[in-house]
Amino acid sequence: MDRPSPDPREVVAGLLGDERLTTACAERDMGRLFRILNARGVSTRRIAAAADITQGRLYEYMNGKSRVEKLALFEQIADAFHIPGHLLGLARRVWEPPPPAAGHEREEQPPPAGDELAAVEQFRSADRQAGGGRLYGAVVRHLSERVAPRLVDIGSGPHVFAAAAALTEMAGWMAHDSGHDERAAQHFTRALPLARASGDLPLAAHIAASNSHLALETDDVAGAVGWARGGLDLAARGPRIPALTARLHTIQARALAVARQSAPAAHALEAAHRDLAAPQAADHPWLSPFDAATPAGESALVLRDLGRHEEALSHAEHAVALRAAGRVRSLALGRISLVELHLRRGDPDAAVHVGHELLRTSPTLGSVRVLRQLDGLCQLLERHREYRPVREYLARFDDARRARMLLLADLIPSSPGGTTA
Structure with missing residues (x-):
């Protein structure tokens, strides 16, 4: 039976x-x-x-x-x-028990740092696959319900402040990925003093790098350079973590390249490569990984802005080759860079070839940042519309874009400039 x-x-x-x-x-x-x-x-x-x-x-x-x-x-x-x-990465379900009411005293020991590290890793893994737009609310709720109450507990140790800093920075990145850059800036601003309170200088330097990235994305080039230099100063005062200083040198190089400071940008990029070639320390628990694909992709952007398109293409192809299929957003951003570089080099056939791979990106990826970059890429492709393969590709691109817009309607900011029409 x-x-x-x-x-x-x-x-x-x-x-x-x-x-x-x-x-x-x-x-x-x-x-x-x-x-x-x-x-x-x-x-x-x-x-x-x-x-x-x-x-x-x-x-x-x-x-x-x-x-x-x-x-x-x-x-x-x-x-x-x-x-x-x-x-x-969903909202609290109606059947889930509510969080403890404010002021309700419980004789529980605060959960160990390992619990928060596990939460960070789970959110980070889901973010790579689904995009920040689908997870932002969950991270903010976790911060407010699980972490923030412990910050005022007299018995809390430095790890609580480090956890709060790391999760607040993560919320900032998810807000940025959702197209809410002002909200992202608020999170990054709050994260830095929390990291300082924890005494974790590498974490503070890591958050400075995030501030630098956001400044560059919002056209504040001077601010991006300043944040990168500040992060390098913080990193120099803490334990040596070559991957961290490589990240800071890379974002500094990007900002300098946008500012058309070719020689300083090239020097910063060389410093990043030297750091990556150095023996790497053990992973820092609160820092998001700066793996081989990330500096390759960032180097491609620096070299593109310096007008060195052949070198940029080599780095961009390397970045896409290294990206695992599970890193949906990073893979999409890498392929967008590849299509753009092929177009800048005057090779629309190669651009269309990579573009078809780009169309396979999950339409439910909750990333307004990717959506905006796709719109920018579409504008570049329009300049080659007279070429039949590009024209046929744009028709498929428009169909995919409409489907994506419908699926992400709940995430796209409604304020002016939230996304292109």
Whole structure:
């Protein structure tokens, strides 16, 4: 006699501390989630019925032939299996217990630093796949409900301030990715004194680099250079972390290149490459990784602004080759750079070839930043409309853009300048 299929909610409840389940949720890989439940004895018929999908579609997800993309379906799955909203980058679900009321005293020890580090890693992983627009609210709620109350606890140690700084900086990046640069600046401004209060100079330098990036994105070139120099000063006063100083030198090089200061920009870029070639220290717990693909992509932008398009193309191709498929936003930004460089070099055929790969970017990627860069790329392509392959590509591009705009309508800022029409 067959054993009855267990209740999927009970199975999920027992797996909420399991790294395999939390990673699947952070990466929004519902096929992997369904395989985990099936391996724990939940029948495919019961999984499909709970998620309100056909068994045929379920098998497509489980076999990796298709992925869940629609926000409504993620919410449906969260509610069907009682997966807490923050694990999938969603708002708190109606069935989740409310946070403790303000002023309600509990005799609990503050969670260890490892808990906040795990939260940072989960948010960071989900952000790479889904984009900051879908996760911003969850990060802000986590800060206000879990971290901020501990900042006023007299027994809290420096790690609490470091966690608050790292999560506040992350919220800033997600606001920037959502097209809300003023809000991003507010988060970065709040993050720096928290990092200083923790005594973590590398973290403070890392936040200075984020301020520099945002200043450059908002056309404050002098501010970008100033923040990069300030970050290098902070980094010099703390433990040596070559990847951190490489990031600061790279953003400084970008700002100097935009300012048409060719020699200083080239020197800063050389300094970044020297740091990357140096023996690397162990990863700092609160700093987002500066892997090999990131400096390659940034170097391409610096060299592009310096007019060295052939060198820029080599770095851009290297960056895309190194990017894992799970880094959806970074891969899209890298391919946008590649298309632009091919056009600047007068090779529209190569631009169209990479452009078709770009169209496969998930239309639900919650990144207004990517959407704006795609619009800028479209304007460049329009200059080559008389060339038939470009004209045919633009027709497909317009169709994909309309679909993307509909799917991201809830994220696109409505204020003037929020995005192009």
